[in-house]
Amino acid sequence: MSVLVFIDQHDGEIKKSSFEAASYAAKIAEQTGTQAEGILIGKCNNDPATLGKYGLKKVYVAGDDKYSAFDDGVYTGIIAETVAQSGADTIVFSNNFNGKAIAPRLSVKLKAGLVTGAVALPDTSNRFVVRKSVFSGKAFANVSVKTATKVITLNGNAYGVNEGEGTAEVVNITPATAEGRVKVKEVNVLKGEVPLSEAEIVVSGGRGLKGPENWNLVTDLAAALGAATACSRPVSDSGWRPHHEHVGQTGLAIAPNLYIAIGISGAIQHLAGVNRSKVIVVINKDPEAPFFKAADYGIVGDAFEVVPRITEAVKKLKG
Amino acid sequence: MKILVCISKTPDTTAKIAFTDNNTKFSEEGVQHIINPYDEWYALVRAVELKEKDTSTVIHLINVGDASNDAIIRKALAIGGDEAIRVNTAAGDDYYVAAQIADIAKEGGYDLVLTGKETIDYNGASVGGMIAEFLEMPFISFATKFDLDGTTATITREIEGGAEVNEVALPVVVSCQQGMAEQRIPNMRGIMGARTKPLKVVDPKDIESLTEVQSFDLPAPKQGVKLFEPGQEEDLVKALRDEAKVI
Ligand SMILES: Cc1cc2nc3c(=O)[nH]c(=O)nc-3n(C[C@H](O)[C@H](O)[C@H](O)COP(=O)(O)OP(=O)(O)OC[C@H]3O[C@@H](n4cnc5c(N)ncnc54)[C@H](O)[C@@H]3O)c2cc1C
Ligand SMILES: Nc1ncnc2c1ncn2[C@@H]1O[C@H](COP(=O)(O)O)[C@@H](O)[C@H]1O
Numbered sequence: 001m002s003v004l005v006f007i008d009q010h011d012g013e014i015k016k017s018s019f020e021a022a023s024y025a026a027k028i029a030e031q032t033g034t035q036a037e038g039i040l041i042g043k044c045n046n047d048p049a050t051l052g053k054y055g056l057k058k059v060y061v062a063g064d065d066k067y068s069a070f071d072d073g074v075y076t077g078i079i080a081e082t083v084a085q086s087g088a089d090t091i092v093f094s095n096n097f098n099g100k101a102i103a104p105r106l107s108v109k110l111k112a113g114l115v116t117g118a119v120a121l122p123d124t125s126n127r128f129v130v131r132k133s134v135f136s137g138k139a140f141a142n143v144s145v146k147t148a149t150k151v152i153t154l155n156g157n158a159y160g161v162n163e164g165e166g167t168a169e170v171v172n173i174t175p176a177t178a179e180g181r182v183k184v185k186e187v188n189v190l191k192g193e194v195p196l197s198e199a200e201i202v203v204s205g206g207r208g209l210k211g212p213e214n215w216n217l218v219t220d221l222a223a224a225l226g227a228a229t230a231c232s233r234p235v236s237d238s239g240w241r242p243h244h245e246h247v248g249q250t251g252l253a254i255a256p257n258l259y260i261a262i263g264i265s266g267a268i269q270h271l272a273g274v275n276r277s278k279v280i281v282v283i284n285k286d287p288e289a290p291f292f293k294a295a296d297y298g299i300v301g302d303a304f305e306v307v308p309r310i311t312e313a314v315k316k317l318k319g
Numbered sequence: 320m321k322i323l324v325c326i327s328k329t330p331d332t333t334a335k336i337a338f339t340d341n342n343t344k345f346s347e348e349g350v351q352h353i354i355n356p357y358d359e360w361y362a363l364v365r366a367v368e369l370k371e372k373d374t375s376t377v378i379h380l381i382n383v384g385d386a387s388n389d390a391i392i393r394k395a396l397a398i399g400g401d402e403a404i405r406v407n408t409a410a411g412d413d414y415y416v417a418a419q420i421a422d423i424a425k426e427g428g429y430d431l432v433l434t435g436k437e438t439i440d441y442n443g444a445s446v447g448g449m450i451a452e453f454l455e456m457p458f459i460s461f462a463t464k465f466d467l468d469g470t471t472a473t474i475t476r477e478i479e480g481g482a483e484v485n486e487v488a489l490p491v492v493v494s495c496q497q498g499m500a501e502q503r504i505p506n507m508r509g510i511m512g513a514r515t516k517p518l519k520v521v522d523p524k525d526i527e528s529l530t531e532v533q534s535f536d537l538p539a540p541k542q543g544v545k546l547f548e549p550g551q552e553e554d555l556v557k558a559l560r561d562e563a564k565v566i
Contacts, residue, residue, distance in 0.1 A: 010479065070483070072448065072458050097478045101460040104448030107414060113529030114413065117442055129533060134441050138336045141441070142533045181457045185473070186484040195480025201566065225566060243463070243498055244477065249332050249439060250356055250497055258565040269332050272439075275538075279563045281555070282544070292544050297558060301549035309552040314566070317556055 003029040003036045004088035006079060007059070008098050010189065012045035012068075016161075016198055017094035019054050023162040024121070024154050025092040026055025031124055032090075038168065039082045041075055042068035052166035059168045060086070062175050070098060071180030076105040078175045083110065083149070085173070090122075095153035096197060103153050112149035119158040119276075122150075136249055136272030155276070156197060157255040196245065199228035201258045204247065204274075206232040208263020208284065208303055212240035217307045218262060224314040230254070232264050248273035263303045266291025283307060320376045320489075322366045323424055324400065325434040325446065327355045328384060328391045332439065338535045345440070345535070354391045357435025357496055359398065364500035365465055366433055367399030377401055381423060383416045385409050389518065396513035397505035403518045411528035413441075417449030418526045424454060430470070430489040436461050436496040447494035457491045463498030 005025035007018045022038060029036035038059040040048050048059040060082050067074065079102065083091060091106060093099030095117050107114035115130040119140065123129040127144050130152055134141045189195075196202065203222040205215065222229045229245060236246035247254055249269035255276035262283045264270060271294055274280070282295040285302050292298050299306050330336075330350045337346040353359075363380070370376040380395050380403040382388050392403045406419045424432055432454075437444035444460075451458030463482065464475035470489045475482050477496070505513075547555045559566045 015479065070478075072460065073451075076452065097461055097476070100444045101448060101458065104413070104417075104445035105452040105458065107445070107529070108417070108449045108452035111529070114445055115530060116444055132442075134535070135330075135336045136439055136442060137538075139338075139535055139537050141535050143530050144533050145530050147529050181487060182459070183486040184483055185486050187478070187481070188483070189478065189481030193480060197479050244480075244482070246497065250360075258559065258563070272332070279559070279565045281559070292546075294541060295544040296541065296563065297547070297555060298544045299547050299549060299552070299555060306549050306552060309550075310556060313553040313556040317553070317560060318566075 001034045002088045003090045005092040007038045007040040019161045021094045022054035024159045049167045052168035056168045069184040071182040072101040074180040077177030093153040113145035113147040114151040116153040137275040194228040196228045201227035202256045203260045204230035206264030221311045321429045322431045323429040329355045329440045342534045360502040361495035361499040362433035397509040408523040412530045413443040413445040415528045417446045421453030432492040451492035460494045
């Protein structure tokens with residue numbers, strides 16, 4: 001028995017969310033008296049042995065460049081082979097785009113119960129119960145997995161990264177899994193920007209900013225904080241900002257450490273995408289704006305005056 | 320071309336979230352139900368657009384659920400689709416639902432199976448990928464764009480901080496999200512027409528759920544907001560640094 005974690009990478013760099021998933025897997029292994037191992041697929045620039053720092057004892061590497069392009073069918077096949085080789089009974093993914101694409105396939109392939117969006121360690125004291133976020137962050141469900149093999153996807157920022165000492169043994173594997181049917185033609189990722197889903201700080205703007213010409217209020221503050229930017233749905237629907245910045249019920253659900261909402265009313269559908277943020281700051285000129293009920297800090301005032309002063313204060317205090 | 324669109328029923332986005340029966344059941348009291356937004360706005364409408372382009376296209380809708388789902392199935396038929404199939408059962412977990420759908424899809428010989436990216440109640444985001452694995456088909460998740468040239472689909476999927484363009488030969492399972500299509504309001508003609516479209520009710524296959532919800536609970540309420548006056552921006556930033564420790 002062991003706990004196997006999928007190490008997700010982009011363009012040869014291991015994603016930060018994988019360090020968290022590895023830490024989580026290591027803790028489950030400790031809880032159940034087994035060891036945590038990783039599976040890394042495709043060409044990677046990082047040394048897999050360093051994953052030992054997050055508690056992994058072993059990392060299986062299918063490093064052939066032909067696996068570098070993502071294909072959920074192929075990745076599922078390789079992971080299933082690794083599960084057989086390692087005898088893993090719990091398989092952990094990040095609840096990110098790739099994780100959510102592979103985990104359901106793997107669940108069917110292994111006939112293993114799946115819980116997506118876990119927010120805590122499984123309770124293994126009595127059966128195997130995973131706590132997950134439901135109703136778009138408005139509630140939690142405690143889900144028991146009835147099968148011997150379990151698949152879990154972990155919500156970003158729900159557990160945290162445990163970094164210590166250690167080196168993982170690296171085992172190179174040559175999977176039997178055939179090539180896939182999906183051809184990746186293009187990968188377009190904004191270089192140098194923090195992806196919204198991985199950002200620790202997010203500055204977000206709503207219709208209160210009046211138009212795209214005023215977005216420097218948001219981007220200046222984000223630049224000062226090293227933050228990613230987001231927006232409400234009407235903002236992206238009006239074409240003021242690109243669609244991938246839209247957060248909420250129908251957009252991306254995020255859980256940064258700090259979410260700063262500027263000129264956003266806080267409609268329930270917007271909150272659904274951001275209510276798992278650790279700390280929420282609201283800037284709105286209307287003291288009755290519903291967002292204040294979900295906020296930790298706030299300023300009732302005109303964003304056009306308040307936000308530039310926050311940006312100045314950040315620059316000053318960060319030196 | 321034959322398209323299967325998976326339609327699920329969810330509480331309205333503004334529904335009050337509460338639980339009954341010792342926190343084991345979602346409280347349906349006063350709750351309005353809607354078609355899961357991703358299924359309606361993106362999966363279904365994109366299928367309808369494809370049919371508008373190629374009128375020989377056949378669209379089937381499928382739902383796994385009991386008779387209380389018929390209202391949203393009729394609404395979906397009013398937006399588009401030629402007929403609907405309902406697998407008559409109180410739905411189990413995502414594995415159970417996907418297995419039921421895959422079973423029907425196998426018979427139907429569909430070129431394209433569309434789902435929403437996730438249901439807004441249980442947030443599984445799993446049924447699409449599970450169907451694909453049952454059917455041994457390729458799966459493109461979180462698609463924002465879908466174009467067809469003969470039997471080759473070009474599909475854009477969202478990834479962290481960007482997008483990936485994939486090319487794949489049909490048949491394929493695609494989970495849909497914002498970008499795929501523009502929301503449509505059903506018109507009178509659609510609503511009238513939907514009444515006479517076939518809604519087939521079939522018995523479920525004997526399949527076991529692999530997971531089970533033990534209980535629900537609500538997050539602890541917020542402590543209350545700490546307000547600063549305009550002009551006290553520096554104090555706010557200090558609080559974020561020294562008290563909340565998030566910057
Ligand atoms: C099914 C469904 C799904 C939806 N999904 C989403 C979703 O995913 N994400 C989403 O965001 N929305 C979603 N919505 C829309 C949502 O209901 C709201 O309409 C939307 O969030 C409002 O956006 P907003 O706060 O930017 O605009 P508004 O509601 O117009 O609010 C603007 C705010 O700015 C404030 N303001 C104005 N001027 C200033 C100023 N000078 N300084 C400071 N504050 C100012 C106002 O007081 C107001 O509170 C959905 C709706 C439905 C029905
Ligand atoms: N009971 C159901 N009947 C039909 N389709 C469903 C059902 N449940 C989920 N789906 C489809 O699968 C998608 C993802 O659902 P889920 O994996 O449950 O989040 C939904 O957007 C629907 O398209």
